[in-house]
Amino acid sequence: MSLSTHVLDATRGRPAEGVTVRLERDGRTVGTGTTDQDGRLRDWLPDGEPGAGTYRLVFGTGAYFARLGVETFYPEVVVTFTVADPAAHLHVPLLLSPFAYSTYRGS
Numbered sequence: 581m582s583l584s585t586h587v588l589d590a591t592r593g594r595p596a597e598g599v600t601v602r603l604e605r606d607g608r609t610v611g612t613g614t615t616d617q618d619g620r621l622r623d624w625l626p627d628g629e630p631g632a633g634t635y636r637l638v639f640g641t642g643a644y645f646a647r648l649g650v651e652t653f654y655p656e657v658v659v660t661f662t663v664a665d666p667a668a669h670l671h672v673p674l675l676l677s678p679f680a681y682s683t684y685r686g687s
Contacts, residue, residue, distance in 0.1 A: 584622035585637065586673045586686070587615050591650075595619025596676055598647065600640035605633055631666045645678055652678040659683050 583603070587596040596619045603611040603625065613624035642655030659672055671686035 582623075582669045583611075583625060584620065584669070584671045585615075586621075586671070587619045587639065588673070588675050589619075590675050590677045590680075596644060599644045599676075602638040602640075604636040604638060610635075632663050634660065634662050636660045637672055639674055639676075641676060641681070644676075650678050654679075654681065657681050657683075661685070 585601060587599045587601075588594070589596040595615070595617065597615055597617050599615040599619070601613050601615065601621050601624075602609055611625040613621045615621050637659045639657040639659075641657050642652055645652040657674060657676070659674070661670070661672065663670065669687075672683060673686045675682045
């Protein structure tokens with residue numbers, strides 16, 4: 581399976597560059613990365629991860645907004661999801677603002 585994410589800063593109307601992202605499974609970190617200038621993170625996991633199971637994407641939103649000098653309510657955003665088909669591609673976008681966020685399963 582491959583996993584990508586895309587973080588958009590809704591308050592600025594732009595991709596959120598420099599957001600740290602951590603992928604966890606069973607309490608351990610299995611991948612880390614930082615969004616690029618287009619707010620995207622792809623091809624960042626070691627071979628063999630992730631397999632079927634439950635995962636958590638942890639987005640470092642507090643540090644991102646702190647760099648911009650913007651107060652935020654959420655120091656991090658955690659998205660928990662289940663991988664049923666390890667052969668599939670999953671895309672988990674995050675739409676972000678200092679006091680709200682939304683996510684969905686993308687393509």
